[in-house]
Amino acid sequence: MIEGEIAYFDEPGDDNTEEVFRITKKRVAEQGIQTVVIATASGHTGVRATEVFEGLKVIAVTLPTGFWKPDTQELTKKNRQKIVANGGFILTTTPLFGGIGRPMQKNSIHIRLEPL
Numbered sequence: 001m002i003e004g005e006i007a008y009f010d011e012p013g014d015d016n017t018e019e020v021f022r023i024t025k026k027r028v029a030e031q032g033i034q035t036v037v038i039a040t041a042s043g044h045t046g047v048r049a050t051e052v053f054e055g056l057k058v059i060a061v062t063l064p065t066g067f068w069k070p071d072t073q074e075l076t077k078k079n080r081q082k083i084v085a086n087g088g089f090i091l092t093t094t095p096l097f098g099g100i101g102r103p104m105q106k107n108s109i110h111i112r113l114e115p116l
Contacts, residue, residue, distance in 0.1 A: 002031075004027065017045060024053075028053070034056055034057055035056065035057040036049060036059070039061050040075070041074045042075060043075045043079025045060075046060030049088070059089045065092070
């Protein structure tokens with residue numbers, strides 16, 4: 001059995017990132033975890049993760065190209081280069097649970113499909 005603490009933040013946002021990293025770093029050390037997977041859009045959080053978790057395998061998961069605007073990749077070239085230079089890996093993929101519901105919503109079809 002694994003036990004741990006849960007942290008709840010009063011507000012969402014970037015202001016919580018460093019505290020999340022602090023909590024995660026503690027958990028990584030306690031459990032001997034060797035790989036950290038982090039979500040990042042522009043890459044700022046991914047870069048910071050490669051700094052905080054230096055020596056571990058860091059996988060930065062980005063949004064797919066065109067997620068917000070057609071033919072646009074949110075991950076900046078500069079941050080992509082920093083993540084890789086710091087030893088991190090980048091995975092750009094579609095959202096796992098996005099399914100068919102998201103494109104239907106974007107096309108104003110009023111059907112809400114949720115993953116099972």
